[in-house]
Amino acid sequence: YxxxxxxxxxxxxxxxxxxxxxxxxxxxxxxxxxxxxxxxxxxxxxxxxxxxxxxxxxxxxxxxxxxxxxxxxxxxxxGIVYGESDKHAEYPIDKPTSPEDLAATVYQTLGIDPEIRLPDAQGRPVHVVQGGSPVDGIFG
Known part of the structure; x- marks a missing residue:
């Protein structure tokens, strides 16, 4: 399957x-x-x-x-649902969350600053998460 x-x-x-x-x-x-x-x-x-x-x-x-x-x-x-889609399950209508937001949330939860920069293969600093913000409201 x-x-x-x-x-x-x-x-x-x-x-x-x-x-x-x-x-x-x-x-x-x-x-x-x-x-x-x-x-x-x-x-x-x-x-x-x-x-x-x-x-x-x-x-x-x-x-x-x-x-x-x-x-x-x-x-x-x-037991919570974070965010909401429209009635056709096509588009977010409440608390839209990007993959970058989810990644920032995971990093922050693991104690890693989502704003951290690490060197790429050429030694240039690159954000671990580009443009994401940790999600609020799911922890309690």
Whole structure:
């Protein structure tokens, strides 16, 4: 099975999503039982979203306007949804968050300044995150 669901995306609902859900929740439960959840940031993210409407092959294309991300542990408040899309799941209407914002959030949570610059292959200083700002409101 593949997460690349350009056609026949029913396999996601039947096979991949339940398997992911079981594994992710088992990891969170295990970390919590061992007392490690508060010091561990668990991130599950896709590199893009999928088109809100299915195509003629009952699949979905790439949709970079919205993307999925699930965060747990390290002080993340459980049971919240951050941001909101329009009624068609096409565009963000509340708290739009860029991949750069998410990266800055992860770095900051790990104790790394998202404004830090590191040398590239030629020794020039380059921002680790270009233009992102850490997300407020998910920690508590």
């Amino acid at each position: 593949s997460w690349d669901s350009h056609r026949s995306s029913q396999h996601l609902q039947n096979h991949l999503i339940p398997t992911f859900d079981q594994a992710y929740s088992a990891l969170i439960t295990d970390l919590d039982q061992r007392g490690l959840l508060e010091e561990t940031l668990v991130v599950a993210i896709g590199e893009m979203g999928r088109t809100p409407k299915a195509n003629d092959k009952w699949g979905r294309g790439h949709w970079s306007t919205l993307f999925p991300a699930v965060l747990a542990g390290a002080g993340v408040r459980g």
